[in-house]
Amino acid sequence: MKTTGLFELAYFPVRVNTSGETFYLIPFGDIHRSAPLCHVEKWLEFLEWAKTKKNSYFLGMGDYDDLLSASERSILEKAELHESSKETIDSMYKEHTKRLAKELSFMRGRIIGLIEGNHYATLKEGITTTQYLCQQLDCKYLGASAFVRMAFQYKDTGKALSLDIWAHHGKGAARLIGGSLNRVQQMAEAANADIYIMGHDHKKSAGTCSKLVLSGQGENMVLRHKKQLFIRSGSFLKGYEPGKVSYVADAAMNPTDLGVVKIEITPKQSNGNYTLDIHASI
Numbered sequence: 359m360k361t362t363g364l365f366e367l368a369y370f371p372v373r374v375n376t377s378g379e380t381f382y383l384i385p386f387g388d389i390h391r392s393a394p395l396c397h398v399e400k401w402l403e404f405l406e407w408a409k410t411k412k413n414s415y416f417l418g419m420g421d422y423d424d425l426l427s428a429s430e431r432s433i434l435e436k437a438e439l440h441e442s443s444k445e446t447i448d449s450m451y452k453e454h455t456k457r458l459a460k461e462l463s464f465m466r467g468r469i470i471g472l473i474e475g476n477h478y479a480t481l482k483e484g485i486t487t488t489q490y491l492c493q494q495l496d497c498k499y500l501g502a503s504a505f506v507r508m509a510f511q512y513k514d515t516g517k518a519l520s521l522d523i524w525a526h527h528g529k530g531a532a533r534l535i536g537g538s539l540n541r542v543q544q545m546a547e548a549a550n551a552d553i554y555i556m557g558h559d560h561k562k563s564a565g566t567c568s569k570l571v572l573s574g575q576g577e578n579m580v581l582r583h584k585k586q587l588f589i590r591s592g593s594f595l596k597g598y599e600p601g602k603v604s605y606v607a608d609a610a611m612n613p614t615d616l617g618v619v620k621i622e623i624t625p626k627q628s629n630g631n632y633t634l635d636i637h638a639s640i
Contacts, residue, residue: 361474361486364501370470371509371518372415377627381510382411386618387419387475387527387557388593391458395596395604396424400616402461404594409464416465417506418488419557419591420475420527423454425487435480444482451479455487459494470506471498475527475557502527505549510625510634519625519634522551528558528590533611539565542588552636553621555589560614562592564638587638592618615640 372381386404390396408414439447462469471492478486492499500506506523524545538561545554565588574580597606597613606613617640624635 361489361501364474364503366471366499366501366504368471368498368500368504368506369509370415370506371511374510374512374625377512377625379625380413381623381625382414383417383470383508383523383553383621383623384408384411384414384618385417385419385525385555385557385589385591385621387473387591388421388560388595389458390421390424390477390593390595392454393424393595395599395602397594397596397616401594404618405461405464415468415470415508417470417523417525417555418472418500419525419555420473420488421477421557422458422472422475422491423487424477424595425451425454425479448482451481451487452490455490456494459491462491462495466495466497469495469497470508471500471504473500473504473525473527473557474502500525505551508623510623512625512627512632517632519632521553521623521634521636523553523555524549524551525555528556535561535563538590539563539588542590543567546586546588551586552584552634553587553589555591557591557593559590560593560595560597561590562615562617562619562640563590564588564619564640566638585636587621587636589619589621589638592616592640 472488474488478488480486481490489499503526508521509518511518538559542554542556568583568585571582571584593614594616597604620639622637626633626635
């Protein structure tokens with residue numbers, strides 16, 4: 359199955375027991391788990407923290423392992439390898455993916471899905487290692503880009519509040535924070551969502567803006583503000599390490615603030631009005 363440019367839709371219901379109950383959406387990606395410069399300690403520290411975070415849900419943003427770039431995949435596809443060599447390489451890909459799946463296993467049932475990045479391998483059966491990771495974790499494969507609706511459903515009334523997310527691994531890069539978030543904000547030109555998320559450039563940042571929205575008719579017309587979040591989801595790949603080579607050091611780029619962005623979502627009810635309050639912290 360062709361995965362490059364694949365667009366997906368996803369629906370993810372969340373039960374709300376009481377108004378004012380807070381939930382967390384945690385995008386994670388650009389781990390590059392097998393790379394020499396992956397900050398393994400910080401990655402494992404994040405996992406231990408996430409295990410204890412109540413009401414947390416997760417969204418994979420791509421580049422989970424550091425297997426192959428697009429150019430490297432092209433080279434291997436053209437290479438004339440023995441069948442035994444292909445099987446050895448395939449086995450290595452699967453073992454790396456299984457290790458990552460084991461680390462993420464506590465998220466099972468709370469992973470909205472996994473976006474495809476640009477660092478992955480293609481297995482002999484024709485699926486990517488990201489798709490294989492989805493199989494291991496029983497979650498949805500979200501392709502290169504996905505429109506996701508989280509539905510926060512009140513247990514007592516059945517009322518559902520929708521939170522729409524447009525996620526893409528990421529395109530483009532900028533040296534400064536503003537340029538990085540500008541590329542995310544451009545996503546709002548194409549689709550109306552509450553949260554827009556990209557990874558890829560390894561920056562960890564968040565911005566917000568509000569839009570005026572009218573609802574109702576005539577004397578019942580109501581003006582409200584729609585808050586939108588724009589997120590770059592961070593990374594766990596170090597740029598500078600004494601005695602180690604990296605493209606970050608080669609280009610004299612800024613080191614990144616490793617880790618994730620936490621998005622806080624609080625369904626609220628007042629006088630028959632239902633709203634979702636959203637915030638992001640880095």
